[in-house]
């Protein structure tokens with residue numbers, strides 16, 4: 001069963017198309033990785049799913065129901081862990097979680113039980129009466145998660161929950177994502193960290209310039225470039241050089257510059273390193289180092305978007 005179905009979803013800001021007819025489905029029980037470079041359209045998509053932004057065109061269905069027509073149902077069944085912390089410093093941890101659970105419609109005993117369960121889940125039961133202003137960054141992140149899950153939504157959307165946090169909290173959050181998933185939650189997870197996505201996500205979609213450029217399981221994505229080798233050449237004095245010229249060499253599929261590196265994707269069976277180096281030298285580009293990389297999600301991303309995830 002699909003928990004979420006997006007059909008030809010589009011968002012325009014004036015003449016600018018931030019999300020361009022994207023379609024995707026998230027199946028029950030999945031941890032769905034939603035990736036894209038800065039400005040690709042991830043947050044705009046998420047904001048439309050949670051009704052923070054109006055939809056220009058297209059449809060979003062949650063558990064088969066059109067969210068435009070079933071707003072209350074959508075609100076009750078989606079939990080969002082936003083990129084920026086959304087907690088009140090001047091309310092206790094308990095009151096923070098209770099406030100959000102109340103917004104999602106919980107009342108009375110059910111609210112109390114759910115708040116206690118959410119605080120227990122993130123390991124903050126013994127700190128429930130403390131104000132978050134006294135919390136470490138990691139504890140605030142955990143409280144942010146508790147606020148999103150207390151109403152026991154079927155779908156949890158996590159928008160870069162590990163950005164800028166220490167490794168211990170990061171591990172804690174990743175373990176929590178796995179635990180929530182094992183408990184039956186479907187999760188959409190956006191991150192700039194490829195290793196995280198490789199570790200926890202079963203299905204991945206990559207968005208760039210508002211369009212889904214590839215979607216599939218990790219294995220499917222990697223197989224796209226399995227027969228290719230990635231070559232990363234660190235260079236100097238290359239401001240004048242148009243890396244696309246390398247695509248004229250036999251075997252080279254894509255070539256582009258990122259900062260001071262030329263990133264080349266080339267057919268693994270073609271030995272064209274000499275030709276590549278010869279071209280760089282003839283263009284007066286200074287070569288500093290050469291590295292070949294095996295296929296990973298990062299190289300899939302580089303190959304398909306021509307950019308690194310964290311540019």
Ligand SMILES: Nc1ncnc2c1ncn2[C@@H]1O[C@H](COP(=O)(O)OP(=O)(O)OP(=O)(O)O)[C@@H](O)[C@H]1O
Nearest residue numbers: 013016017018036037038039040041042043044045
């Ligand atoms: N309210 C707005 N008005 C005009 N343009 C906007 C608005 N919100 C977003 N955009 C533009 O839409 C594009 C997509 O932005 P979005 O925030 O969805 O990207 P993102 O993939 O979430 O990036 P990041 O990883 O940096 O958060 C960007 O070019 C952004 O500048």
